Amino acid sequence: MTSEDVLAEFRAAGALREGHFVLSSGLHSPVFLQKNLVFMDAARCERLCKALADKVVAAVGRPDAAISPAVGGIIPGYETARHLGVRSMYVEREGGEFRLRRGFHIEPGERIVMVEDIVTTGLSSRECIDAIRKAGGKVIAAACIVDRSGGRADVGVPLIALATLDVPAYPADALPPELAALPVEDPGSRRLAKA
Numbered sequence: 281m282t283s284e285d286v287l288a289e290f291r292a293a294g295a296l297r298e299g300h301f302v303l304s305s306g307l308h309s310p311v312f313l314q315k316n317l318v319f320m321d322a323a324r325c326e327r328l329c330k331a332l333a334d335k336v337v338a339a340v341g342r343p344d345a346a347i348s349p350a351v352g353g354i355i356p357g358y359e360t361a362r363h364l365g366v367r368s369m370y371v372e373r374e375g376g377e378f379r380l381r382r383g384f385h386i387e388p389g390e391r392i393v394m395v396e397d398i399v400t401t402g403l404s405s406r407e408c409i410d411a412i413r414k415a416g417g418k419v420i421a422a423a424c425i426v427d428r429s430g431g432r433a434d435v436g437v438p439l440i441a442l443a444t445l446d447v448p449a450y451p452a453d454a455l456p457p458e459l460a461a462l463p464v465e466d467p468g469s470r471r472l473a474k475a
């Protein structure tokens with residue numbers, strides 16, 4: 281599946297949104313990939329995650345488990361794990377930091393692939409990878425449906441992206457005037473978790 285095929289799935293799902301968005305990292309962007317509109321369609325989600333699982337196996341072999349950062353990573357993490365034939369877990373924020381909860385457990389040294397939905401700066405991926413390491417896992421790779429950093433995000437391990445896009449994102453004090461003029465939406469969960 282090419283980046284253009286992945287983008288076509290987002291377009292068909294109405295998930296390629298334009299406006300003024302504040303992202304998880306605090307950067308602002310005129311484009312938001314509303315992945316939930318993609319993942320709510322089980323057939324579409326399966327097509328994408330099967331292709332991602334195949335790409336993971338080709339790059340690093342089959343891991344022991346997949347772990348994702350809540351909330352956005354949970355559905356693609358589960359579906360990718362299903363195609364890998366391995367168990368699926370997620371970390372969630374407790375006092376702002378990702379942690380494995382709900383009885384999820386990793387044996388020391390288990391080979392884990394971290395599965396994200398979207399990578400922008402890679403911050404959430406790095407936080408998730410730290411949490412997996414703290415829980416005793418060995419992170420062999422990161423995987424995501426879309427890397428919107430144009431391949432520049434560094435998550436500290438090899439990043440296997442089903443699609444790589446280069447989407448603009450700006451610090452709050454460097455907004456182009458046409459973006460600053462639009463009302464801002466904050467669609468993610470990072471700031472909800474801190475509220």
Ligand SMILES: O=P(O)(O)OC[C@H]1O[C@H](OP(=O)(O)OP(=O)(O)O)[C@H](O)[C@@H]1O
Pocket residue numbers: 303304305349350351352353396397398399400401402403404405467468469470
């Ligand atoms: O690479 P980054 O700069 O970290 O941005 C990408 C992250 O932002 C979104 O999560 P968000 O924190 O908005 O919450 P969500 O998972 O609930 O959508 C997305 O799911 C990624 O986890």
Ligand SMILES: O=C(O)c1cc(=O)[nH]c(=O)[nH]1
Pocket residue numbers: 302303304305311312313314315352398399400401428468
């Ligand atoms: O960086 C983000 O927070 C982000 C960007 C995007 O396009 N989609 C998303 O769900 N999160």
Ligand SMILES: [Mg+2]
Pocket residue numbers: 349350351352353404
């Ligand atoms: Mg997320």
